[in-house]
Amino acid sequence: MPSRSVRSAVLFLAALAACSREPSARDSVAQSGAVASPAHFDATAWQPPPDSAIPNDSLGASIRRGLALVLHTADSLPAYAPGRLNCTNCHINGGRNVDAAPLAGSHARFPKYMDRTGAVIGLADRVNYCFTRSLAGNRLPVESREMQDILAYIAWLSSGVPVGEGKKLPGAEGLHTMARSLAGDAARGATVFAAKCTVCHGADGQGNPNIPPGIPPLWGAKSFSVGASMARQGKAASFIWHNMPYGAGKTLTPQEAFDVAAFVTSKPRPDSPGKEGDWPAGGTPADVPYATKGHVAYQPPALLQRANPRDAIVASPTPVKRRSGDRSR
Numbered sequence: 001m002p003s004r005s006v007r008s009a010v011l012f013l014a015a016l017a018a019c020s021r022e023p024s025a026r027d028s029v030a031q032s033g034a035v036a037s038p039a040h041f042d043a044t045a046w047q048p049p050p051d052s053a054i055p056n057d058s059l060g061a062s063i064r065r066g067l068a069l070v071l072h073t074a075d076s077l078p079a080y081a082p083g084r085l086n087c088t089n090c091h092i093n094g095g096r097n098v099d100a101a102p103l104a105g106s107h108a109r110f111p112k113y114m115d116r117t118g119a120v121i122g123l124a125d126r127v128n129y130c131f132t133r134s135l136a137g138n139r140l141p142v143e144s145r146e147m148q149d150i151l152a153y154i155a156w157l158s159s160g161v162p163v164g165e166g167k168k169l170p171g172a173e174g175l176h177t178m179a180r181s182l183a184g185d186a187a188r189g190a191t192v193f194a195a196k197c198t199v200c201h202g203a204d205g206q207g208n209p210n211i212p213p214g215i216p217p218l219w220g221a222k223s224f225s226v227g228a229s230m231a232r233q234g235k236a237a238s239f240i241w242h243n244m245p246y247g248a249g250k251t252l253t254p255q256e257a258f259d260v261a262a263f264v265t266s267k268p269r270p271d272s273p274g275k276e277g278d279w280p281a282g283g284t285p286a287d288v289p290y291a292t293k294g295h296v297a298y299q300p301p302a303l304l305q306r307a308n309p310r311d312a313i314v315a316s317p318t319p320v321k322r323r324s325g326d327r328s329r
């Protein structure tokens with residue numbers, strides 16, 4: 001077996017050879033990241049890069065645009081994000097917070113099978129689930145400059161994570177499942193809300209865009225839809241317990257987090273067209289607030305109509321049509 005130093009010398013020479021063929025070798029996010037192979041990837045030590053590490057070239061410009069879009073989604077893309085939520089209101093710290101469904105590593109987790117869809121989907125579709133459900137907005141065309149910029153940002157944020165290894169990172173499964181699942185009580189939650197949340201989110205839950213960093217709305221037409229993961233009591237309780245009150249996460253008791261989550265998820269919010277087709281193979285989690293195959297809606301809130309119901313649906317991948325000539329062979 002070659003020693004480690006011999007092997008790295010060989011790798012170095014191979015890299016030199018590649019460079020001499022192609023003077024500007026680093027032209028993809030994969031190449032801009034640290035060298036990492038599955039055998040040596042340490043998921044507990046890996047850290048996403050800081051914004052200051054975004055390169056100063058065309059790729060870097062795309063990554064920067066993607067960062068701006070996830071930070072200022074509603075202002076930048078009002079036709080696709082008509083509410084008042086930005087991606088990073090939930091994917092805190094540019095998607096680096098491991099307790100808030102991190103985007104760091106997502107590039108190495110997709111394509112993946114999603115049981116809610118019942119199909120293998122790519123990262124662009126996953127982003128569009130958040131546009132249509134979490135932002136209660138419209139599907140962003142996959143071929144658009146803006147979608148490619150968001151994907152470039154997520155790929156860069158995942159620099160150095162080998163494909164397939166992203167699922168080993170902390171937070172890879174989305175919001176953590178709370179150690180003990182409790183039943184929230186919305187009436188008790190109203191008391192928690194008044195004591196711990198209204199100072200920022202307001203008694204009407206509408207937040208305030210003028211208080212830095214911008215306080216997002218928790219319910220109503222400008223907040224997340226019923227088809228968002230955040231509309232599920234257990235998911236909302238996890239997000240709230242880990243991250244809220246903002247700057248003082250992990251200070252509520254788990255029961256308070258479930259109670260206030262029950263209160264927030266009981267409020268009216270935008271509908272999510274097509275939601276009844278979720279979990280097509282069954283197995284809908286108990287706290288999903290709408291009916292699906294074999295599942296009765298859990299504490300469903302009042303629903304507000306969507307302006308463009310057709311644009312709010314991301315179709316599952318379907319096989320392309322075979323050409324008529326294929327059949328005769």
Ligand code: HEC
Nearest residue numbers: 088089092196197200214215216217218240244245246260
């Ligand atoms: C100090 C101000 C502050 C307090 C207090 C606070 N929040 Fe937040 N909340 C925020 C901010 C700011 C964000 C967005 C985070 C970001 O963009 O980094 C947020 C985001 C959220 C979100 C996700 C985005 C959305 O609008 O749905 C939920 C849910 C939430 N807060 C619930 C709560 C609950 C419940 C409480 C009380 C237990 C609470 N917050 C207390 C400031 C606060």
Ligand code: HEC
Nearest residue numbers: 085086087090101106109126127130134174175224229230
């Ligand atoms: C209301 C909160 C919320 C908002 C706003 C939101 N998301 Fe999400 N997103 C989530 C949650 C929660 C998950 C994880 C699902 C789970 O835990 O079940 C998720 C998952 C994802 C994933 C998959 C992560 C992975 O590796 O599996 C991507 C990618 C993503 N969101 C991108 C975005 C983008 C881009 C935006 C803005 C256009 C956005 N999200 C806005 C809540 C939100």
